[in-house]
Amino acid sequence: MQVCREISDLRTRVAQMRAEGETVGLVPTMGFLHDGHMELVRRARAECDRCVVTIFVNPTQFGDPADLATYPRNEARDLAMLEQAGVDLVFIPDASQIYPPGDETIVETTRLANTLHGKVRPGHYRGVTTVVARLFNIVGADRAYFGEKDYQQLQVIKRMVRDLHMPVAIVGVQTVRERDGLAMSSRNVRLSAEDRKAATVLSKSLDLAQSLASKGADIAEIGNSLRATINAEPRATLRAVDIVQSETLAPVSGALSGPVAILLSAEFGGILLIDQREIIP
Ligand code: PAF
Numbered sequence: 275m276q277v278c279r280e281i282s283d284l285r286t287r288v289a290q291m292r293a294e295g296e297t298v299g300l301v302p303t304m305g306f307l308h309d310g311h312m313e314l315v316r317r318a319r320a321e322c323d324r325c326v327v328t329i330f331v332n333p334t335q336f337g338d339p340a341d342l343a344t345y346p347r348n349e350a351r352d353l354a355m356l357e358q359a360g361v362d363l364v365f366i367p368d369a370s371q372i373y374p375p376g377d378e379t380i381v382e383t384t385r386l387a388n389t390l391h392g393k394v395r396p397g398h399y400r401g402v403t404t405v406v407a408r409l410f411n412i413v414g415a416d417r418a419y420f421g422e423k424d425y426q427q428l429q430v431i432k433r434m435v436r437d438l439h440m441p442v443a444i445v446g447v448q449t450v451r452e453r454d455g456l457a458m459s460s461r462n463v464r465l466s467a468e469d470r471k472a473a474t475v476l477s478k479s480l481d482l483a484q485s486l487a488s489k490g491a492d493i494a495e496i497g498n499s500l501r502a503t504i505n506a507e508p509r510a511t512l513r514a515v516d517i518v519q520s521e522t523l524a525p526v527s528g529a530l531s532g533p534v535a536i537l538l539s540a541e542f543g544g545i546l547l548i549d550q551r552e553i554i555p
Pocket residue numbers: 302303304330332335402405406424427
C-alpha cells in the first residue's frame with residue numbers, strides 16, 4: 275500500500291494505474307475508520323481495479339471549532355486497517371494542499387445543502403461539496419463510494435456531480451450497524467456508556483416506522499411515532515425527524531404510496547448523531 279501526502283505524488287501514481295488501463299475507485303474519509311468505512315472499501319475493491327482512500331479532516335464542514343478540534347484521529351490505526359483491507363493508495367493531505375493560500379472557490383448545491391440537517395448545521399454541506407469536488411479533481415476516480423447513513427450528503431454529492439458534469443459515478447452504500455442496531459459512526463466513541471445504550475433508540479424508531487408503514491400507516495402517523503419513541507428516551511434530545519422524497523429531499527405527506535426516506539438527528543450528551551432509512555409501504 276502506498277501513502278501519499280502531496281497532490282503531485284498522488285497524481286503520478288494514479289496516472290500509472292490509468293496507463294495500465296485500470297479503473298480507480300475512491301473512498302473519501304475523515305479517518306478514524308470503522309466498519310462502515312471498510313464496507314465502502316470492500317465495495318470499491320470489488321467493483322474497481324484499484325482502490326484509493328483519502329483521509330482528510332475537512333475544516334470547512336465543521337461549524338464549531340471545538341467539534342473540529344475534538345474530532346477523533348488515529349492515523350496509524352487507520353493505515354493498518356487499510357493495508358489489511360488491500361487498499362492500493364492512501365492520500366493524506368494537509369489543509370494547505372486542499373485549500374491553497376488565497377483560496378476562494380466554494381461549491382454549493384444551493385437548495386439541497388440548506389434544507390433539513392443543513393439548517394441545523396449551516397455551511398456544513400457547502401464544506402462537504404467544496405472538499406469532495408477538490409478531491410474528485412485531484413484523484414480523477416471512475417467511481418466514488420459514500421455511506422447512505424448521511425443520506426442528505428449522498429444526495430448533495432449526486433446533485434453536484436450531475437450539475438457540474440463530473441466524470442465520476444457515485445455509489446451509495448448501505449449503513450453498517452453495530453449488533454444492537456446503532457449506525458456506525460466515528461462519533462460513537464465519544465458517547466458515554468449510558469448515552470451509547472440510549473442511542474439505539476434511533477434505529478429502533480426506524481424499525482418501528484417500517485413496521486407501521488407495512489401496516490398501512492400514513493406519513494403523519496409514522497412521524498408521530500418516530501417523535502414519540504425518541505422523546506420517550508430521557509437521554510435523547512431530538513433535533514429533527516424528516517420524511518422526504520428520496521432524491522429531492524422534498525417533504526412528503528398523506529398516504530404512503532412508494533418508498534420515502536426518513537432522516538433523523540438527535541443529541542446524546544451533546545453528541546449529535548444521525549440515522550436514516552428508506553421505508554416502503
Ligand atoms: O462523510 C465524510 O466522512 C465526509 O463528509 C467526507 C465525504 C469525507 C468529506 O469530508
